[in-house]
Amino acid sequence: xxxxxxxxxxxxxxxxxxxxxxxxxxxxxxxxxxxxxxxxxxxxxxxxxxxxxxxxxxxxxxxxxxxxxxxxxxxxxxxxxxxxxxxxxxxxxxxxxxxxxxxxxxxxxxxxxxxxxxxxxxxxxxxxxxxxxxxxxxxxxxxxxxxxxxxxxxxxxxxxxxxxxxxxxxxxxxxxxxxxxxxxxxxxxxxxxxxxxxxxxxxxxxxxxxxxxxxx
Amino acid sequence: xxxxxxxxxxxxxxxxxxxxxxxxxxxxxxxxxxxxxxxxxxxxxxxxxxxxxxxxxxxxxxxxxxxxxxxxxxxxxxxxxxxxxxxxx
Numbered sequence: 163x164x165x166x167x168x169x170x171x172x173x174x175x176x177x178x179x180x181x182x183x184x185x186x187x188x189x190x191x192x193x194x195x196x197x198x199x200x201x202x203x204x205x206x207x208x209x210x211x212x213x214x215x216x217x218x219x220x221x222x223x224x225x226x227x228x229x230x231x232x233x234x235x236x237x238x239x240x241x242x243x244x245x246x247x248x249x250x251x252x253x254x255x256x257x258x259x260x261x262x263x264x265x266x267x268x269x270x271x272x273x274x275x276x277x278x279x280x281x282x283x284x285x286x287x288x289x290x291x292x293x294x295x296x297x298x299x300x301x302x303x304x305x306x307x308x309x310x311x312x313x314x315x316x317x318x319x320x321x322x323x324x325x326x327x328x329x330x331x332x333x334x335x336x337x338x339x340x341x342x343x344x345x346x347x348x349x350x351x352x353x354x355x356x357x358x359x360x361x362x363x364x365x366x367x368x369x370x371x372x373x374x375x376x377x378x
Numbered sequence: 379x380x381x382x383x384x385x386x387x388x389x390x391x392x393x394x395x396x397x398x399x400x401x402x403x404x405x406x407x408x409x410x411x412x413x414x415x416x417x418x419x420x421x422x423x424x425x426x427x428x429x430x431x432x433x434x435x436x437x438x439x440x441x442x443x444x445x446x447x448x449x450x451x452x453x454x455x456x457x458x459x460x461x462x463x464x465x466x467x
Contacts, residue, residue, distance in 0.1 A: 360392060
């Protein structure tokens with residue numbers, strides 16, 4: 163009985179190892195730097211543009227990403243797709259870029275009080291205008307292209323540093339302490355800014371999307 | 379934290395999204411939500427926002443509605459750069 167279990171164990175192990183080897187071979191074959199520009203170039207460029215918004219910088223970052231990838235091609239483990247791997251490198255390049263920018267220009271003044279957020283509440287700290295009904299199935303909006311266009315417009319309306327913090331944290335999933343280092347802000351300040359950015363995004367979507375027919 | 383303050387509740391709901399809500403605040407905000415339907419709605423909408431942001435992260439293709447891309451010259455330049463990687467120059 164016991165030996166059967168051992169035999170079963172090794173058989174399973176054998177299959178797993180063999181399966182993994184085959185996978186790695188497949189992935190090694192799939193890595194082809196000469197296809198990178200064609201397959202991922204535009205995607206990486208758009209990604210960089212969405213974070214930086216300057217064509218020349220975005221192009222430069224894509225180039226640096228591809229060069230970096232080329233240099234570290236042996237470290238590609240095949241745990242992710244080629245694109246995910248390239249995006250991860252690009253994200254590091256973006257962080258480096260933002261860090262350098264920060265050194266060059268002085269930080270914009272962080273407002274201690276956010277009068278905009280305060281204006282949402284009355285003197286008794288109740289909602290001035292209560293949150294509107296977003297309909298029974300707001301998630302349907304996520305499938306709507308128009309919604310995303312409004313979403314991006316709203317993201318664009320958030321004040322610069324607030325938006326930068328929000329993007330790094332919520333979109334790029336960077337660790338809080340890393341963002342604080344890059345943007346040279348305190349942890350407390352970081353969370354306050356993310357909070358404010360979320361409120362602005364919320365209000366903007368409320369007014370520009372959920373008000374009217376989309377809420378039905 | 380004032381139990382009757384929607385402003386405090388909104389801050390607490392935000393903190394809960396980041397997993398930074400202390401046990402004490404969690405109790406207070408739970409009580410507030412029990413009696414305040416407006417903040418219950420606000421919380422649902424913030425969770426929706428979180429879902430939207432997460433979806434955006436998974437589908438960065440959608441980030442740009444206008445299908446911008448690298449210029450042809452840049453593509454050729456990058457292509458050459460990748461092809462000549464073994465060159466000693």
